[in-house]
Amino acid sequence: MKSTVAAIALAFSVFVGLPTTSFAGSEDIVVEDAWARASIGINRPGAAYMTLRNTGTDPVTLVELETPLAMMPDIHETKTDANGVSSMGPVGEITIPAGESVALEPGGMHAMLMRLQTKMVEGETFPLRLNFADGGTLTVDVPILGIAARGPEG
Amino acid sequence: MSRRNLFTYGAAVTVALALALFIGWWRVDGPGAPEPVAQRPLPLTQMEFQMTDQGGETVGPASLLGNPSMVFFGFTYCPDVCPTTLSDISGWLDDLGEAVAEMNVVFITVDPERDTVDAMAEYVSYFHPAIQGWSGTLEETARAAEGFRASYEKVATDGDYTMNHTASVFLFDAEGQFASIIDYHEPREFAAPKIRRVLARAEEETS
């Protein structure tokens, strides 16, 4: 009996994007098209991308990222000014309005993965936990694509 | 002129003057001011800098003459803009097929302290084989950026640093004249026609 429960729990834990706890608001978040690029070693920061879709009727705010892959994950945004100079920096929180989507995509926002603990290997995945303002969390299994990947399809 | 007329005249002049000043402000400093426009790069023939390519060869702007060129700045510790630019360029090069055999495609690092020749060689090996990676001393990097009218800046992050840098792709013809620019924020489907135009021009000149 115990092992059956454990097996079920395990089966559930591998579901991508299943909220671990039930919270009004953040439980309505669906994560789509998550992907990241492979890294060269562990000295360079990595980046992950995804679309956060809010299927609920209340705005939901993403406040923090956590992953065993990187000591300092953070939500970053790349900006390019009128002179064509690009810079990137932390954006703090992201609010996903009710019924809308927010995309983390190249040249816009990304999950910045600073201080990698392990190399990001093409073909593997890593868990990325999203912590929301209402206390809810969502763990996404992010597939690692090639270094030259352009989008979730490679 | 009666006193009353003189007064009206004076008031009209004051209003006209104020209006002129306002228009002047609007167009120069106010909301009507033109967007700052990045300066165009110098012709390659007027640039002077020396770097090392991914194969250990000494290279410079003169190495690019004779074929059209595509040059851009970045650094390999850049997680977002640089791999995206390199992937985009790899995609355009794939689309252009055989035509790109006669094109120089150069990625110049703005972070030579971390991007050694070996680091650049490994990095570019993951992208289209036509893409070269050039690395120079800090001084030569500054000279290169100046020639391209590109800018870069080291920015400290928690115990580390990142680089702000010009993310545009510069296109030059076979004589080294600046031909066109592909901005990072412009729709990417405009890029291939720009490259094709530079390649077509090079073909006309040689035939």
Ligand SMILES: [Cu+2]
């Ligand atoms: Cu970042």
